[in-house]
Amino acid sequence: MQVLTPLFHVLVFPGFIFLVVFGLFASWVDRKLIAKFQNRVGPPLLQPFADFIKLLSKEDIVPEHSDRPMFAITPLIALAGVIASIVYIPTWSAHALHAFEVDLIVVMYLLTLPAFALFLGGWYSTNPFATLGSTRVLTQLIGYEVPFLLACLAPALAAGSWSISDVAIAQHDGLWLITAAPLSFIVALIALIGKLERVPFDIPQAKTEIVTGPEVEYSGRRLAVWKLTFLTEAIVGGALISALFLGGPHFWGIPYESMGPWLSGFVGMIVLSLKILAIVFFLALAQAALARIRIEQMVQWCLLWLGIPALLNLGLVVFITHL
Amino acid sequence: MARLSFPVGPQHPALKEPENLRFSVDGELVVEADIRIGYVHRSIERTCSERNYVQDLYLCERVCGICSNAHTLCYCMAVEQIAEVEIPERAQYIRMLMHEFERIHSHLLWLGVAGHEIGFDTLFMYVWRDREVMQDILETVSGSRGHYGMTILGGVRYDITPEMEEKIREGIEYLRERTEYYAKIATTETTFIKRTENVGGITGPLALDLGAVGPVLRASGVDYDVRRRFPYLKYDQVEFEVRMSEMADVLGRTLVRVHEIIDACNICEQVLDMMSEGEIQTRFPRRVPEGEAVARIEAQRGELIYYVRSDGTDVPERLKIRTPTLANLPAAQEMLVGGYVADIPITFASIDPCFSCTDRMVVLDDVSTSETTTMTWSELLELSRDR
Numbered sequence: 001m002q003v004l005t006p007l008f009h010v011l012v013f014p015g016f017i018f019l020v021v022f023g024l025f026a027s028w029v030d031r032k033l034i035a036k037f038q039n040r041v042g043p044p045l046l047q048p049f050a051d052f053i054k055l056l057s058k059e060d061i062v063p064e065h066s067d068r069p070m071f072a073i074t075p076l077i078a079l080a081g082v083i084a085s086i087v088y089i090p091t092w093s094a095h096a097l098h099a100f101e102v103d104l105i106v107v108m109y110l111l112t113l114p115a116f117a118l119f120l121g122g123w124y125s126t127n128p129f130a131t132l133g134s135t136r137v138l139t140q141l142i143g144y145e146v147p148f149l150l151a152c153l154a155p156a157l158a159a160g161s162w163s164i165s166d167v168a169i170a171q172h173d174g175l176w177l178i179t180a181a182p183l184s185f186i187v188a189l190i191a192l193i194g195k196l197e198r199v200p201f202d203i204p205q206a207k208t209e210i211v212t213g214p215e216v217e218y219s220g221r222r223l224a225v226w227k228l229t230f231l232t233e234a235i236v237g238g239a240l241i242s243a244l245f246l247g248g249p250h251f252w253g254i255p256y257e258s259m260g261p262w263l264s265g266f267v268g269m270i271v272l273s274l275k276i277l278a279i280v281f282f283l284a285l286a287q288a289a290l291a292r293i294r295i296e297q298m299v300q301w302c303l304l305w306l307g308i309p310a311l312l313n314l315g316l317v318v319f320i321t322h323l
Numbered sequence: 324m325a326r327l328s329f330p331v332g333p334q335h336p337a338l339k340e341p342e343n344l345r346f347s348v349d350g351e352l353v354v355e356a357d358i359r360i361g362y363v364h365r366s367i368e369r370t371c372s373e374r375n376y377v378q379d380l381y382l383c384e385r386v387c388g389i390c391s392n393a394h395t396l397c398y399c400m401a402v403e404q405i406a407e408v409e410i411p412e413r414a415q416y417i418r419m420l421m422h423e424f425e426r427i428h429s430h431l432l433w434l435g436v437a438g439h440e441i442g443f444d445t446l447f448m449y450v451w452r453d454r455e456v457m458q459d460i461l462e463t464v465s466g467s468r469g470h471y472g473m474t475i476l477g478g479v480r481y482d483i484t485p486e487m488e489e490k491i492r493e494g495i496e497y498l499r500e501r502t503e504y505y506a507k508i509a510t511t512e513t514t515f516i517k518r519t520e521n522v523g524g525i526t527g528p529l530a531l532d533l534g535a536v537g538p539v540l541r542a543s544g545v546d547y548d549v550r551r552r553f554p555y556l557k558y559d560q561v562e563f564e565v566r567m568s569e570m571a572d573v574l575g576r577t578l579v580r581v582h583e584i585i586d587a588c589n590i591c592e593q594v595l596d597m598m599s600e601g602e603i604q605t606r607f608p609r610r611v612p613e614g615e616a617v618a619r620i621e622a623q624r625g626e627l628i629y630y631v632r633s634d635g636t637d638v639p640e641r642l643k644i645r646t647p648t649l650a651n652l653p654a655a656q657e658m659l660v661g662g663y664v665a666d667i668p669i670t671f672a673s674i675d676p677c678f679s680c681t682d683r684m685v686v687l688d689d690v691s692t693s694e695t696t697t698m699t700w701s702e703l704l705e706l707s708r709d710r
Contacts, residue, residue, distance in 0.1 A: 038448040128329050132664060135350070199442050200514055208337045208440045208668045291514040292442030294665045295351060 023231035037288035060220030074121035081113030122214020133213020144194030147306035168248035238276035337668035393622035401618035477607035523670030537625020
């Protein structure tokens with residue numbers, strides 16, 4: 001049992017299998033919502049699963065002039081980074097699987113890995129569309145990553161700890177940190193759109209301009225891994241924002257203390273899933289309501305309208321906590 | 324960063340038809356643009372001079388899938404001019420109706436595509452849903468949704484019954500309401516404006532010099548509409564405004580087209596009010612007397628010109644089509660240079676390109692060696708097998 005429990009956590013819950021299944025389910029919710037917004041019917045429940053399985057069975061082509069090892073390994077690094085970060089994020093109770101004092105920074109770092117991996121994968125596939133998309137990935141990174149980090153620091157400073165679990169525990173008295181950092185919450189949500197490369201920030205992929213950019217040469221299994229990376233990143237990013245701003249699994253009136261460990265874990269997971277789905281709803285709404293903007297507009301807008309509010313809110317939190 | 328050679332097409336999600344655009348880009352800026360046409364050449368002009376006038380009618384309709392009626396209208400006008408056939412008044416009104424119906428459906432189609440090009444798929448879905456209303460009207464009137472076959476030599480094929488008229492009025496009312504809503508979106512939605520304002524600009528005089536036509540020219544502030552300058556059918560009897568914009572960018576072209584939809588709705592209502600009972604066809608001779616004629620109309624993409632020369636038989640000696648896209652290509656090239664890579668699809672789409680109409684074949688003989696490069700059919704076959 002000593003060996004099996006960590007293995008279960010990594011492979012099944014809250015690790016790989018949970019993330020994949022919930023990620024695919026959330027992508028169905030997302031697609032269905034967008035379809036409803038656009039006056040369409042939308043896909044059936046199992047469509048994302050079918051798409052994923054079909055993609056796995058397709059032929060996997062590596063371009064002749066690409067750097068084969070880099071081309072092959074980058075999607076795996078991206079996916080590994082995302083899945084590893086769930087270890088430090090509270091999923092069924094306010095305590096994450098593992099926690100230490102600066103795990104917030106570690107998670108930030110791990111969630112940046114997909115962007116860098118995407119850049120490298122695109123760059124080494126030596127396609128003009130991929131090259132252009134790769135440079136856009138890095139340019140866009142500056143736009144969203146700085147405000148995202150600033151926004152996530154605000155609740156950490158308010159709770160007095162740089163550990164995500166401690167921040168989640170601090171919200172258990174009933175006051176979510178969104179009350180202390182409302183601007184940071186909005187900034188984090190919008191920056192998450194940039195992280196996930198969705199409309200209006202799907203600039204690096206931009207289907208009608210550069211034909212999905214860095215992913216253009218990927219096919220079959222490796223493309224499936226890329227798709228999976230962004231699906232799971234949506235879940236992990238949503239879980240992170242929920243833990244920092246929305247109290248993680250906490251909800252008023254749910255007596256976690258009086259429940260057994262299994263029941264409280266189950267209820268906590270359901271509550272967190274609903275919060276993540278609420279964030280997915282926001283993402284879908286943004287996708288349906290907005291057009292894709294240009295890369296230089298994006299960086300300018302993000303640094304101005306996300307960076308400054310995030311800084312303001314951070315300053316406010318620092319001011320109040322040191323009062 | 325070194326300059327990157329960046330191809331768009333022949334296969335690219337932004338292009339609905341195969342055509343090749345080659346760009347030289349410096350980072351995100353377009354330094355050079357080169358438009359290469361010729362991928363969907365179908366030799367329609369040549370084929371036309373091997374078939375009789377009635378067969379050519381069907382061939383011309385198939386020059387384009389979107390402006391099919393404009394092509395038959397222009398063809399019939401040219402041939403009727405040579406044959407000196409006057410078509411009945413009611414037929415002229417019905418031709419006008421079809422012409423404006425097609426403008427509405429084509430501009431709506433364009434608006435949806437424009438939304439898609441800038442990643443605004445919700446606009447695409449909404450506009451194309453509403454476009455179905457116009458498609459239903461076209462189907463009610465003509466029996467089909469793409470190639471209507473309404474315009475024939477000497478008149479129109481089907482009459483418009485009172486029941487149809489009721490349906491048309493209802494549909495037009497709905498479309499006008501929706502189009503006003505889209506005009507509001509185009510002028511208020513921030514991301515839409517960010518992607519279209521000051522994008523793909525071209526000044527009025529330059530657009531004129533490069534021979535641009537239609538909404539592209541009008542959006543640069545040039546007052547040129549064939550319906551007003553050289554009225555055909557009954558356009559001198561209806562009231563409409565030549566829509567122009569001083570913005571000279573993609574947003575201007577969008578607004579010109581959106582307002583033209585509203586105008587087309589108004590024209591349709593006026594025509595329905597003015598229509599009098601009567602014949603819809605007149606007898607057209609099998610042989611067309613010797614002569615030549617040029618017809619020009621304001622198709623939805625711009626000025627469409629047909630030249631027909633007859634040698635007195637039932638087959639035209641020469642038929643020449645000048646489509647609006649061909650006229651707009653030099654202007655498009657000018658718009659693309661100096662813009663962003665991200666703006667290539669929407670800028671190019673803003674001329675509402677239709678390639679299969681445009682493609683022509685040019686055979687250049689080498690002057691220095693005086694060798695001709697003309698090929699026979701069997702040589703061409705052999706070449707394609709070798710490749």
